[in-house]
Amino acid sequence: MGQGQKKKRDESPAPDDGHKCRVCRFPLLVALLQLLLGLAVTVVAFLMLAISPSLLARETPYWAGIILCLVSILGFILYCITYLPDERTTGQFIGKILYFVLCTIGLVVSVLAMSFAGHHYSQTSGFSCEQAGVDCVCKLDQNDPIARTFTYEGVSDCDGITGTLPLYFLLQIVLNLVQALVCAAAAFIMWKHRYQVFFAGLQIGSPSSQRWQKV
Template sequence: MSKENKGKAAEERSEGGPETEDIPKCCGCRFPLLVAVLQLLLGVAVTVVAFLMAAISPSLLARETPHWAGIILCVVSVLGFLLFGVTYLPDEKTSMQFLAKVFYFLLCTVGLVLSVLITAFAGHHYNQASSFTCAEKGGDCLCTLEPDDPIARTFTYAGVADCQEVTGTLTVYFLLQMVLNLAQALVCTLGAFIMWKHRYQVFFAGLQLGAIPSGQNWRKV
């Protein structure tokens, strides 16, 4: 090692760490803005598709038109943007930062569970609606899975003059809900994982003064 390098190393040890320009300053080190944007877009898309489905017939149940899941994801996204704007301090030294992280992690977990359930429901209803045999009666659409069975269960869609809206348009909406909620589940999983990783793994934590020898370099935890 040259004298010049030895002098620099000694200077760094005397200051207790490397130069401040080596500290990561990217926005992604605080919070990945892309995740919050994706959550907002997916939440709006799920809500819009759900309201379009509800406009087909008032007989559709809440589990068939999951606008509430999209609204919840929009709330998660807003909390993500709030978390991005909170002044960062190591080890959650501000109560707002800590509470925002906890609520964001919990809401991402709830969003994940809801998205998986909605994907399952949408898949079931898509398979069911694709097999319907429907007939118009008195301004309503009466559908059944087994038209030859006189005691088979009948599904009534009130206010539907054209049964093609049930067997065609509605099945497309169910398929869209499956795709959107699957993407929503993946994004919520990513958001929860990033919060966990941010707290416990490789995000920059800085020098722990007094906890390590003065000659030890900074590290990531």
């Protein structure tokens, strides 16, 4: 009887699978979202350039998508460093600081790109355009002789400027808004946990107790 109780007391619970929901852990899920959003913003920006090559860089924020893709790559690297046995490494410390700084920069860049897209969306929504050869000449007010004129080169149909381009600007607003929220969430988590208390899911079991390793 005594031996049975002692044996039962010494038995430790079955360890959980430490890799069961690894994709849900920080920063892997955030990095995946950043990569997908960065690619989406970049693709939409180059689709906008296909309408007219004369569109300015502030009108096609591919730079915002590329920056977020770079931030996501650092997030993947940080995720791999987190799972090293020695969690108190210089590489991990530098990686977390860089990730926090780049997420903050990504937040600012996304807000900037969203502001540009919002301005140009309101502008192109009120355009009145006329075809001039291979160009499209647009004005905000056709009845105003001194109104500012916008010339879009290489446009075979002005419907692409008055119809398709505003939709792309609206899509850029939505994508960059989500980008900004993701970067803000990542920066907040890094700040809240002071760069060192993220659960890594590594379990060290012993006959009498279990310890969870945090990084």
